Amino acid sequence: MSSDWCFPFKTPPEASWRGGSRYFGAPRSKGRKHGGCDLIKPAYETIYAVHDGVLVHEETLFYLGTYYVTYQHGPYLIRYGEIQKGSTKGAKRGHKVKKGQPICKVGLMNGYKASGPRGHMLHLEMYAKGSDHTPLRSNKGPYMRRKDVMDPAPHLDEWVKNLP
Numbered sequence: 526m527s528s529d530w531c532f533p534f535k536t537p538p539e540a541s542w543r544g545g546s547r548y549f550g551a552p553r554s555k556g557r558k559h560g561g562c563d564l565i566k567p568a569y570e571t572i573y574a575v576h577d578g579v580l581v582h583e584e585t586l587f588y589l590g591t592y593y594v595t596y597q598h599g600p601y602l603i604r605y606g607e608i609q610k611g612s613t614k615g616a617k618r619g620h621k622v623k624k625g626q627p628i629c630k631v632g633l634m635n636g637y638k639a640s641g642p643r644g645h646m647l648h649l650e651m652y653a654k655g656s657d658h659t660p661l662r663s664n665k666g667p668y669m670r671r672k673d674v675m676d677p678a679p680h681l682d683e684w685v686k687n688l689p
């Protein structure tokens with residue numbers, strides 16, 4: 526269904542989103558499982574919309590000084606996480622984007638250099654019910670996310686064949 530969508534970067538990351546601790550379901554502390562896929566990229570690298578969409582959650586603090594935004598793309602919600610503060614340029618809820626349009630940048634984590642050994646990344650989460658805009662975070666379940674959280678990997682495998 527999303528096979529004609531595009532990848533969120535101009536080039537694929539060197540490390541696969543299916544390896545290391547980057548994959549959906551990878552173990553995290555206290556029994557939690559990773560709720561998305563990590564695309565390792567340098568801080569400040571531009572992130573592109575994977576499909577036409579509309580902003581449903583504006584830039585919000587996420588992790589170690591990085592932020593996230595959530596777009597509705599067709600039937601899915603996609604959370605672009607660990608992005609740079611201010612990189613959405615104040616885009617408001619209802620803001621419309623086209624597939625392949627720049628929407629934000631990879632965030633610089635507090636305490637790390639842009640080119641340092643700590644990999645910066647796009648942490649990408651995907652949800653099945655695009656029209657359900659209730660909070661994505663949850664205190665229940667291994668992912669600590671809304672129940673319809675899903676593995677983005679099969680989609681990324683398709684999108685990487687179509688770079689923006």
Ligand SMILES: [Zn+2]
Pocket residue numbers: 559561562563648649
């Ligand atoms: Zn992640």
